[in-house]
Amino acid sequence: MTKVLLAEDDPTISDPLARALRREGYDVMVRADGVSALAAASTGPDLVILDLGLPQMDGLEVCRRIRSTGIVVPVLILTARADEVDTVVGLDAGADDYVTKPFRLAELLARARALLRRSSSDEGQGARVRIDAAGRRAFSGDRELQLTAKEFDLLRVLVREGGKVVSREDLMREVWNTVWVGSTKTLDMHVSVLRRKLGDDATDPRFITTVRGVGFRFETDDGDF
Known part of the structure; x- marks a missing residue:
């Protein structure tokens, strides 16, 4: 079963999102702070959905540490910050895609499916x-x-x-x-x-x-x- 790590400290977002992901057939781990999210990332999830505004360790730092440790996993960041500078910083930290809050659930699920398809495909063939x-x-x-x-x-x-x-x-x-x-x-x-x-x-x-x-x-x- 595909494993998804959802790192979000707001239960009004994490609870319905986790339910939606489970309806899609994913095994969902929910973490509410950056430290526990980073620890969960080391267990080998297939996708990380990462809020930038996490307590203890913010999402940008979690993303940087995931990449610095060599963990290969697609990262989809959630941000309430509409400022483009923050978005660019998030992508430069190693995120693969982003969704701004408030988001449409269908869009987020589509982004998640796209990232999972990309990660399971062979990208090393020099595709045109x-x-x-x-x-x-x-x-x-x-x-x-x-x-x-x-x-x-x-x-x-x-x-x-x-x-x-x-x-x-x-x-x-x-x-x-x-x-x-x-x-x-x-x-x-x-x-x-x-x-x-x-x-x-x-x-x-x-x-x-x-x-x-x-x-x-x-x-x-x-x-x-």
Whole structure:
């Protein structure tokens, strides 16, 4: 049975969420603080759903320690912080995806299923990325990527310009229909999420490379996506 670790200190959230996960057929462990959550993570869950605002040890630190100990498990963070900086920090700490509170239960369960599918698939085969523009669907090999509208639009532009550097200005204009006038935290957040969903390693990316001071490049072997 698939094991899910749910680390959430608010019982009004953890109780109904745990019931929903169990209805999905998962074996759910619930922990209400960061220290016990970190200990439970070492028992080998298949997925960690991690609130950032945990007592004793916050969710960001729990996530960092999970990654630093070499535990291989997808992490879905829950956050009440709408600020994009906090979201980016969470992803940089090693989280695979995030959901902001209040969330729709169906969306969270869909994100959880997507992460579990990704973790069970073989991501070491150098799978190509394919875009179905008409159907607004994206695939990595045979695996369909679960993307938001903006994530899809961003990936579509990067893949279309494969092998070329796309500037931040061009991405902001084409994806967000706006002129870039300073901060691009929104763009950085979406690139971080895309990398996680593609299974990219930030230190040795197979797909999206950051070109400092300019923008991003989608890496290709032969121009065939």
